[in-house]
Amino acid sequence: xxxxxxxxxxxxxxxxxxxxxxxxxxxxxxxxxxxxxxxxxxxxxxxxxxxxxxxxxxxxxxxxxxxxxxxxxxxxxxxxxxxxxxxxxxxxxxxxxxxxxxxxxxxxxxxxxxxxxxxxxxxxxxxxxxxxxxxxxxxxxxxxxxxxxxxxxxxxxxxxxxxxxxxxxxxxxxxxxxxxxxxxxxxxxxxxxxxxxxxxxxxxxxxxxxxxxxxxxxxxxxxxxxxxxxxxxxxxx
Numbered sequence: 001x002x003x004x005x006x007x008x009x010x011x012x013x014x015x016x017x018x019x020x021x022x023x024x025x026x027x028x029x030x031x032x033x034x035x036x037x038x039x040x041x042x043x044x045x046x047x048x049x050x051x052x053x054x055x056x057x058x059x060x061x062x063x064x065x066x067x068x069x070x071x072x073x074x075x076x077x078x079x080x081x082x083x084x085x086x087x088x089x090x091x092x093x094x095x096x097x098x099x100x101x102x103x104x105x106x107x108x109x110x111x112x113x114x115x116x117x118x119x120x121x122x123x124x125x126x127x128x129x130x131x132x133x134x135x136x137x138x139x140x141x142x143x144x145x146x147x148x149x150x151x152x153x154x155x156x157x158x159x160x161x162x163x164x165x166x167x168x169x170x171x172x173x174x175x176x177x178x179x180x181x182x183x184x185x186x187x188x189x190x191x192x193x194x195x196x197x198x199x200x201x202x203x204x205x206x207x208x209x210x211x212x213x214x215x216x217x218x219x220x221x222x223x224x225x226x227x228x229x230x231x232x233x234x235x236x237x
Contacts, residue, residue, distance in 0.1 A: 001106055002137060003037055003047040005145045010036035010102045012152040014095075019159030028095040031085075035099020038078055039069040039107075070104050071118035109134045109144075174217035174234065181214045192220065194232060 010032050014024045024032050040046035042059040043066075049056035059069065068074045078100050085093040107114045111133045113125035127133060134140050158166050165180050181190050190211045197204055209222035212229055220232045 001103075001110065001134070001141060002145075003040070005141055005148070006036045006040075006103050006106060007033055008145050008148040008152070009106050010099050012148045012155075013098065013102050015152045015155050015159050017098075019155060019163040021162060024095050025091075027089050027092045031089075031092040031096040032099040032102075035078075035096035035101075036103050038096075038100050039074065039103045040065075042067065042069045066107065066112070067115060068118050070107055070114040071116055073118055075100055075104065111135055178214045178217050181211060185211075192222065194222070196232075 014029055014032050017024065037046075037048045041048055041052060041056050042063065043049045044053055044056045044060055046056070049060075063069075068077070075097065079093075079097055082093060082096055085096065104114055104116070108116075108124050109126040111130065113123040113133075115121060116124040125133065134144060162183075164176075167176070169176075177192075184190050191208045192211050193206075193208050195206045209220075209224065209230070209232075212221040212223055214220055218234045222230050222232055224230045
C-alpha cells in the first residue's frame with residue numbers, strides 16, 4: 001500500500017479510538033502517523049525509506065522488503081528501538097506501535113500478504129481469493145483510500161462527543177442519560193431540561209435545572225433558582 005493509504009487508515013483508527021474515549025491528541029496523532037510509515041523503512045522506494053537511505057538500504061539488502069518489519073517480531077523490535085520515547089510520553093509510544101500495527105494489518109490485503117510470523121515464511125492474507133486482494137497503486141487501492149477518508153470524516157463529529165453519547169441520544173433512554181452524566185460530571189456542569197408538574201403545588205414545570213446528582217434512572221437531585229437542592233422523580237406512565 002502507498003504511504004497515503006496507510007496514513008488515511010491510521011487516521012481512521014485514531015478517529016474510532018477517540019469515539020471510544022482514547023483520543024490520541026496532537027503528540028499521539030503524530031506518533032500514530034509516524035508508526036503507520038515505519039514498517040516501510042525496509043525499502044528505499046518508500047516515502048520514509050527515501051529520507052532514511054542508510055537504514056532503508058541496509059534493511060533492503062539484508063532482509064528484503066516486507067519481511068521482518070512486517071511481522072510481530074518486527075513490531076516488537078520497533079517497540080524496543082523507540083523505547084526511549086516512553087520517557088517523553090508513554091501514550092505517544094503506544095500510539096506509535098498502534099500505527100505500525102495498522103500498517104502491518106492493512107498490508108495483509110496486498111497481493112502477497114505479510115509474513116506475520118517471520119522468520120516463518122507463512123504469508124498471512126486478508127482474503128484467500130487473490131482476485132479480491134489489492135495491488136499496489138491500483139485503482140482498487142485508491143478506492144480503499146477514498147473509503148477510509150470518507151469514513152474518518154463522517155465519524156469525526158460523532159467521535160468528538162463519544163460514540164456512546166450519540167448512541168444514547170438516539171435511543172433516548174434514562175439509563176443512557178445517567179451514564180452520560182456520570183461520565184461528564186467530573187469535567188462539566190450538567191443541565192437537564194425538566195418537563196412535568198410539581199406534585200405539591202400542581203404548577204407546570206418546563207425549564208432547565210443544574211444537575212447535582214443522578215441517584216438512579218428514576219431520580220435526580222437538581223438545583224432550583226434559589227440554589228436549593230430539589231429532589232425530582234420521574235413519574236411512570
